[in-house]
Amino acid sequence: MSASAATPCAVLLGHCPDRKGINAALTRFVAENEGNIVDYDQHVDAEQGVFFVRIEWELPGFRIPRERLGDAVRPLAESFGMSWQLRFSDVRPRMAVFVSKQAHCLFDILARVQSGEWRVDLPLVIANHPDLGEVVRRFGIDFQCLPVAPDTKARQERAQRELLSRHGIDLVVLARYMQILSPDFVAAFPNRIINIHHSFLPAFAGARPYHAAAERGVKIIGATSHYVTAELDTGPIIEQDIMRVSHRDSVEDLIRKGRDLETIVLARAVWFHLRNRILVYNNKTVIFD
């Protein structure tokens, strides 16, 4: 994480079948065009025979202008059969947050956006309850309340997607939004919807995980942030963390302590996403940290 925030960089993320010479070809490409690599991270999954890479290099002084960079990378990547993405560190993504009634994750996100810790725009918060509207509007952010019931769900999702489209949203963060998105919605934002689940998945998937944890008598509770896929609570895990609990903790204590876990685990996942540090492969994440 040594790149200065001030210097704009290109970031290439890719994966392909492993073979000799990929590192050499990629680094030569950057070097021949006078690029200064600030971060180079590669990983080989020996069991699956897959090569993963993230290269970040400075744009100033690089011979290929950014608008032609994709065209320049393409033949190189294709020669290795590489799936790849190109990002630029000075582009500010646009994020929407979905909430329900609980404020802790939302509040934390507002703080990180407002303080400039995160390089992101947050123009839109969508809720299925009106409770958090006042706080959101204090920050000058558009707050849209779209209550969801079984018979209105399809219609409300259309409204949600129209709002996302109108605001040019790149990333959706479900900050304890208690509704399940339809497969269509999810398919429209592949690896661009981040959810926080209040257990260490795969334990206690589904509803009321703290109650289930108390019932089972576990000595640790956890939280899991993941990309949302069509199947509930089974998407690629981005980050997890845990906290020790004991018999002295009632369900209410677990809920209270868990809020802090949820907040931090969601924030770390969004951070990795915003910094272009996540590759998804085979329903798992490679986090180039």
Added chain:
Amino acid sequence: MSASAATPCAVLLGHCPDRKGINAALTRFVAENEGNIVDYDQHVDAEQGVFFVRIEWELPGFRIPRERLGDAVRPLAESFGMSWQLRFSDVRPRMAVFVSKQAHCLFDILARVQSGEWRVDLPLVIANHPDLGEVVRRFGIDFQCLPVAPDTKARQERAQRELLSRHGIDLVVLARYMQILSPDFVAAFPNRIINIHHSFLPAFAGARPYHAAAERGVKIIGATSHYVTAELDTGPIIEQDIMRVSHRDSVEDLIRKGRDLETIVLARAVWFHLRNRILVYNNKTVIFD
């Protein structure tokens, strides 16, 4: 944990329906008989309405001799409908360890017994493979190899139980013993068989949890020690701990790192048991730490 190891103490563990006056009655009982309480820990589970208590007081100077102490406690406990156990800190329990081929938990246990960290006798190790026999015998401990196959399991369990009986075993520790004990065996040692499972239960119960963890792409792995009950991997959890992992860790790395987790989580559970700090209620543990 302020009791000096040197002074013999009585330990009363109990639970009963919660009501007013239990603390007063128990502490008065000790005080009236000139007992010096070195540790008093109580817990009320408000949801279930259950009172849990552990009292540890010094035996020297206490007016009731230890052999009559049970009789003295009984009417008091019965007046509250209390389930109770009485232990003495200077009694050395007798422990047997069951192993298979893996050495790490066994080695750690041998070290703790040999160094005197644990106040316990370890006269017997039972294995279903001969591999660890040489190490065990170096420590002057009886090593019995009883290979288990589907058609010999019942016979071998009889042999195991006879060995346990002959050695006067109080506590059985399954130190990565890869066999499932029969319900009959388990019923003969209620809350006296401790197992280590190599996942953070309830996630990844059953076989090959590290492979399942790698497959799911979790960011933490765990280990769980629990009392063995008739149903696999669902007994009362005593202790759990976790370790961060990443995409860089292969299944072999998880297995290697997990060994350290298993070792420490099992050791902590045995420690709590040996110090008479565990109460089991409703398939959960209260750990008076």
Added chain:
Amino acid sequence: MSASAATPCAVLLGHCPDRKGINAALTRFVAENEGNIVDYDQHVDAEQGVFFVRIEWELPGFRIPRERLGDAVRPLAESFGMSWQLRFSDVRPRMAVFVSKQAHCLFDILARVQSGEWRVDLPLVIANHPDLGEVVRRFGIDFQCLPVAPDTKARQERAQRELLSRHGIDLVVLARYMQILSPDFVAAFPNRIINIHHSFLPAFAGARPYHAAAERGVKIIGATSHYVTAELDTGPIIEQDIMRVSHRDSVEDLIRKGRDLETIVLARAVWFHLRNRILVYNNKTVIFD
């Protein structure tokens, strides 16, 4: 932590020279007056020979009215030479927060107060910079900016103390307030000023601890919340936590990651204080958690 938030309780915190019969006398006092104990926690420091206790019992149904409770406890406590405090769980303390320019701890506190997680009133924020005024005022809280320079420090402290007095403040929280309070100020709020220091004390006391940590090449960073005493960074520690770092983390990364640590470690300390769970003795804390 099983006491229902709804039922008002009395909390007795005390410490005295250890001897036989204290537990019995205290629990009898509650029982004889028809009190229902919801939490009883005691600790004996065997090395120092000191007995510590926290008793929490329900006020409804208790025979002694709360306004006479102190008088009733006094002779009992005096008979053991006990230093004691009596608190009531339904009293809302009044808290002031001191800040400088950094927002993360303040934001977190605002969220916990606003959501009702903390039972406390927050009428006043004092800052030595104007930066956070806008956010604080959005929450309807009095924001007072009192810049401090060497020659104005004494005068500004008088202004601060007058504000605290006018708002009836019980607890001062230094949420990354970068000024040192005078011994006089500190003496006026014994064990009622909580600070967050951005290192695992006693390592890296003083200024710029993250720079010092990076310079030393540590593999963990920490944060420490403590009561403020006249000597810098040496007051009784309430809570600490840590985070793993690596050579990949620049000083800026440490500062960024550390913010999350500071936030949570300060919040936990304030929580313990507000719940009347801290006893200070010999410059150390007993946390009845």
Added chain:
Amino acid sequence: MSASAATPCAVLLGHCPDRKGINAALTRFVAENEGNIVDYDQHVDAEQGVFFVRIEWELPGFRIPRERLGDAVRPLAESFGMSWQLRFSDVRPRMAVFVSKQAHCLFDILARVQSGEWRVDLPLVIANHPDLGEVVRRFGIDFQCLPVAPDTKARQERAQRELLSRHGIDLVVLARYMQILSPDFVAAFPNRIINIHHSFLPAFAGARPYHAAAERGVKIIGATSHYVTAELDTGPIIEQDIMRVSHRDSVEDLIRKGRDLETIVLARAVWFHLRNRILVYNNKTVIFD
């Protein structure tokens, strides 16, 4: 960590002033000689302007035979002003362990060596007390007791160094060896002596850290493994970890709990060293994990 243990690999570790093209030159060198890179990890310290790298590639199929590899790497490294080391994964280092009376770290090391977890030979244990001799000899390892007193220290160090020389020792592990080595001794094994200190350095350097921790009332204790340098407890930190403690823990509890910390933190450091994953620069470590 994806390299198969079975395939012999070359490992190049190096650091040099950062500039463009280093990655490209190094990876081209491997690719042009038909090397298959199994792990490539680089790091740029932007503040110091230093480039760090670790490359691991398979020897089978590589065109340059291992005995000529150093000569082949030299001009390339020199062109960048790189300090470098070349290692081979199939070479078994030879390790000596220094102990005093405490067994926990030694026991753990014996278990890891015996089980084959560590690829290392352990022909020699040196002690300043005879206590652990019996255990060591059970494993067929040479145990040499060399008691150290102020007036015999120089002579005993000569004897120690002669033993190390005779056994062809590459790595010395101080497993709670309570003596300080002379600067001469240390200078003879630069970055090849690993010590475990029982605190989270730089807190509680020097003697009796658990007593100091209890005196200060910290809420976490730690352990630190580091390379030994001439100045006490200030060498490059390799690994640290911590454990939560509370007022309930006496000094004896801290010592007992700390043993587990010391054991694991030392083991992780030795593992990194044995896997050629540590670069030392500016009294800090880069751990390529």
